[in-house]
Amino acid sequence: MSNGIDLKGRSLLTLSDLSDEEIAWLLDVALELKRDKHAGTCAQRLVGRHIALVFEKMSTRTRCAAAVAAADEGGRTEYLAATEIHLGKKESVADTARVLGRMFDGILFRGYRQETVELLAEFSGVPVWNGLTDLSHPTQALADLMTIKERFGDLAGRKVVYAGDGRNNVATSLMLGCAISGMDFVNCTPDSLRPADDLIKHANQVAVERGGTVRVCSDPGEAVQGAHVVYTDVWTSMGEEDQFKARVELLQPYQVNMDLMQATGNLESDNVIFLHCLPAFHDHRTEVTQKSGPLEVTDDVFEAPFSKVFDQAENRLHTIKALFVSSLERD
Ligand code: CP
Ligand code: NVA
16 A cells, blocks of 8 residues: 555644645545455554554544554554643643653644644654644544545545634645645635635645635635535534634524525535534534534434435544554554
């Protein structure tokens, strides 16, 4: 699985750490690993490899994807909740990184500050993967691109519209992933939630070089016309819970419902899918939504045949496995 590309020992702190060829190659590796897993023919490429899962924030998919990915290939993971280790409290992040690097072959980090994942990479001496920070969610973007590729084949030329909180970790990583893949990406968000101008400019430059475009738009009906993918995420990310009420008011017009899916013009021809990184507020069955009801997506969209959210969730496993194997596999 090399094809001239070598990711041995490499970290993934933001999606910019990967070239377009490397992303395309990782997606192919993940698709191959998925076929192997479904056929019951996983190899044992991570035997003797130990991966630390250092998590400051909650997680279902990222944590489980990492644990199962490593185990499938004969490797081991150790879950280290940040509340139960000394990270940044009795010990600097740099010191914890140096200790982990003496014991583990790689570190997957989920937390708040991008600086923490950068320090882990700088001081541990082993590959570090960003499993979500306030700034970015690159492993999610890989699974998103894989899911689009599974459905449509080529990524270049497809139109992806993200509707909601346009400056969050998922939106901005997806924006860059789509740009690198030569897609047409629209970040549909109110002016107050636009990503930084330099980020938009950079993503658009990257996209244009590859035959795509990136733009920001505040009108959902206009944004989704011709979309092949409609994507949303929660309106308040982990750590922003105090902004919940204001966000619900601000982002209501950006809810992904059947009217918005119809406005793509691609529903009847079965040429559009719905994606969400999950967890999603699509019904009344959570503590948060028992009073408010659905938020960023309605239940009929979430449960529709064109919703590929559980394929997307499964693809977290195959893409994280592709990263682990490509970084840690022995010659
Ligand atoms: N999409 C995602 O990162 O899910 P978790 O928060 O469950 O890991
Ligand atoms: N933007 C969300 C993604 C969760 C997977 C958050 O950061 O909470």
